[in-house]
Amino acid sequence: MNWSVRPESFATAEATRLRRAYYAEVAGRYWHRPATEAEVDAGLADDPPDLLVPPTGEFVVGRYGGEAAACGGLMLLPGGPARLPAAELTRVYVSPAARGTGGGGALLAALEAAARRLGARRVVLDTRLDLVEARGLYGKHGYGEIAAYGEPGPYSEIWYGKQLTG
Template sequence: MTELDIRLTRYGSRVATELISATLADLSKRYGGDGDTTPIQPGEFDPPLGGFFVAYVDHAPAGCCGWRTFAEDETTAELKRLYVDPAFRGLGVAQQLLTAVEGAAREAGRERIWLETGTAQPEAIALYQKAGYSLIPDFGHYKGYPSVRSFGREL
């Protein structure tokens, strides 16, 4: 039986950095360039203003996801860096990470959660829609890009 464990982790930790590098490499293959140039400060993911989580499957790092407080509205969380290593896809890791992030944001008093994704990530779009996210007006770093898709939901 597969054991899944999700842990709150420092954004700048070794394991988080390795998973974030894999995330950016994946995005680079899909979109070109650096993959994602959204400005991020590691401290933005420190509780209580955010949180960063790493999922382990049978003690091996399998994926990551975080949230930070949206700068323009402290009642809104912004989801960032949802990624699952290809070796662990299809096990429900992404859904469990999403649930952990939503719960932490809700517990910290956030009322809604927003995210940016893109048309080159159809599996991400499907995950968010299945989890109850709806399209919202574009809002972030990639606002106005033709391939961006912004989603949100109430917590």
């Protein structure tokens, strides 16, 4: 089976299902217990859908064997870190059943291509230290640890960046 990753509305049923699964997993891991539906609803209330469409960003859904199994978004940052036009990755998620199949790499490639189309020369992100799978994915695909470009907090413990070429 192969992965296909394409832009998709943040609000489609499949994108919403994936975003809910993302939040349920990261919140549950943070709280060391399953997140309730109400907690997932509250967590997703602040999602930035208006920034995840061109010309300020993009949201993509990845399908593995035709099934929606991954998602991610990017938003252009005003001015960007290091004064380079930058895009920030957000909501990067591969369903547990599809991990280890190349979906994370396919998702990053699509998001980096979108960042280039939108004029970004650098991609940055923040994450938590306990999200070891995500941190491993970023490292494997050329992301290195960078100085914080936002305020540290319980959900922002480590920052990564990658210069885009081509």
